Each structure stands twice: as C-alpha cells, then as structure tokens.
Amino acid sequence: MKLHLRFFASIRESLGLAHEDIDLPENIKTIDDLRSHLITRGHPWTETLAKDKVLRCALNQQMVSVETALIDGAEVAFFPPVTGG
Amino acid sequence: MPVRIQEHNFDLTQEIALLRKDDAAIGAIAIFIGTVRDLNEGAAVKAMTLEHYPGMTEKSLHDIVDQAKDRWDLKDALVIHRVGPLMPQDQIVLVAVTSAHRGEAFAACEFIMDYLKTLAPFWKKEDTPEGARWVDARVSDDQAMARWAKK
Numbered sequence: 001m002k003l004h005l006r007f008f009a010s011i012r013e014s015l016g017l018a019h020e021d022i023d024l025p026e027n028i029k030t031i032d033d034l035r036s037h038l039i040t041r042g043h044p045w046t047e048t049l050a051k052d053k054v055l056r057c058a059l060n061q062q063m064v065s066v067e068t069a070l071i072d073g074a075e076v077a078f079f080p081p082v083t084g085g
Numbered sequence: 086m087p088v089r090i091q092e093h094n095f096d097l098t099q100e101i102a103l104l105r106k107d108d109a110a111i112g113a114i115a116i117f118i119g120t121v122r123d124l125n126e127g128a129a130v131k132a133m134t135l136e137h138y139p140g141m142t143e144k145s146l147h148d149i150v151d152q153a154k155d156r157w158d159l160k161d162a163l164v165i166h167r168v169g170p171l172m173p174q175d176q177i178v179l180v181a182v183t184s185a186h187r188g189e190a191f192a193a194c195e196f197i198m199d200y201l202k203t204l205a206p207f208w209k210k211e212d213t214p215e216g217a218r219w220v221d222a223r224v225s226d227d228q229a230m231a232r233w234a235k236k
Contacts, residue, residue: 084207
C-alpha cells in the first residue's frame with residue numbers, strides 16, 4: 001500500500017520532516033499499525049510517535065481514530081492536539 | 086465564502102456589512118473575536134506563529150459551519166482565521182453568525198468556536214523570553230465541546 005504522509009507543528013519539527021511518500025508492507029492495515037511501523041525506525045521516530053504521547057491523525061484530511069483502516073493512495077497526517085482560535 | 090484562512094488582518098465593520106448585505110430578515114448578529122494575549126501559562130509572549138493544515142483546515146471549518154446551520158435556524162455564518170506571524174493584541178479569529186433572533190445567533194457562535202478549538206487543524210507557537218514553545222491543548226477546550234453533544 002502506498003501512502004502520502006504529512007506531519008505538522010511539533011511533530012514536523014521533531015522529525016525534521018513535513019511529508020513523505022511511503023510504500024508499506026501488507027501487514028500494515030490501520031493508522032495504529034502505521035504508527036507502530038514508523039516507531040521501529042528509531043530516533044527520532046521512536047520518541048516522537050511514542051504510544052504514550054497524545055497525537056491526532058487524519059485520513060484524507062478528516063480526523064480519525066487509530067483503529068481506522070488505511071486506504072491505498074491516501075494522505076495520512078500526524079499532528080498534536082490542535083490549538084487554534 | 087463562509088470560511089477564510091488568511092495572513093492579513095480583517096476589518097470587522099466591513100465583514101459584517103458584507104455578511105448582512107441585502108438581507109432584511111436578519112434580526113441578530115453574534116460576533117466572537119479571538120485576540121493574541123501577551124501572557125500565557127505564566128510566560129510573557131512576545132510574538133506568535135500560527136501553523137495550519139491547508140485543505141483540511143477549510144474542510145473542517147466548512148463542516149463545523151454546516152453542523153451549526155443544521156442545528157439552528159441561521160441566516161448565514163462567517164469564519165475568518167489568521168495564520169502566520171502575529172503579535173500581542175492582534176486579531177486571530179472572527180466568528181460571525183446572523184439569524185432572525187438572538188438565541189440562535191448566540192448559541193451557534195459559541196458552538197462554532199468550541200468546535201473550531203478542538204477540531205480545526207491550527208497550532209500556535211509562542212515566542213517567549215525562554216525561547217519558542219508550542220502551545221499545549223487545554224482539557225477545558227474538550228470539555229467545552231463535549232457539552233454540545235446531543236442528548
């Protein structure tokens with residue numbers, strides 16, 4: 001499965017990366033699987049996306065829960081809880 | 086356009102004039118303006134930068150405005166949110182809602198702000214004497230949104 005990943009705010013800064021195209025192994029099915037997969041990359045991924053950190057994720061620009069199934073060709077974004085207004 | 090994201094400032098008088106133009110059925114206009122404070126979490130704020138997620142920001146704000154229109158009998162609604170560098174006292178956000186009577190306008194204006202605070206992808210970074218820091222989300226914002234849950 002191919003995805004376009006995007007990172008914002010403190011996540012973008014700590015990864016030093018705003019976006020990335022990724023080709024995933026078949027066993028990665030959900031947002032949570034994707035997060036676990038990225039965590040295995042080591043520093044700075046491991047601490048930035050650590051499961052004890054509160055993160056929000058969006059699938060095709062819609063906020064979703066971690067159990068949400070990924071869609072081939074989708075845009076997936078990780079970011080901290082929002083602070084606008 | 087009921088939703089605008091922009092770097093430049095907005096003029097309240099001009100925006101309200103446009104919003105109510107030619108609609109004599111409007112009897113109430115509720116307005117909220119959010120501004121930059123010079124103090125947050127005990128530190129002086131010298132400046133601020135607002136980041137957002139282009140595309141998703143507009144979608145989420147349109148969705149919030151649509152939900153408000155489904156819930157209350159509104160004439161129209163407008164949301165303007167600024168992004169980029171801002172200074173203390175600058176205007177950040179404008180929410181304006183028009184309706185026939187004040188009840189709908191007040192409620193919808195507050196609803197839109199509470200949802201925006203929790204769902205619209207904006208992030209504030211503050212410049213303080215101790216260095217730059219990302220603003221943490223507040224639990225009180227989640228609580229403010231939760232009270233609109235339909236019973």
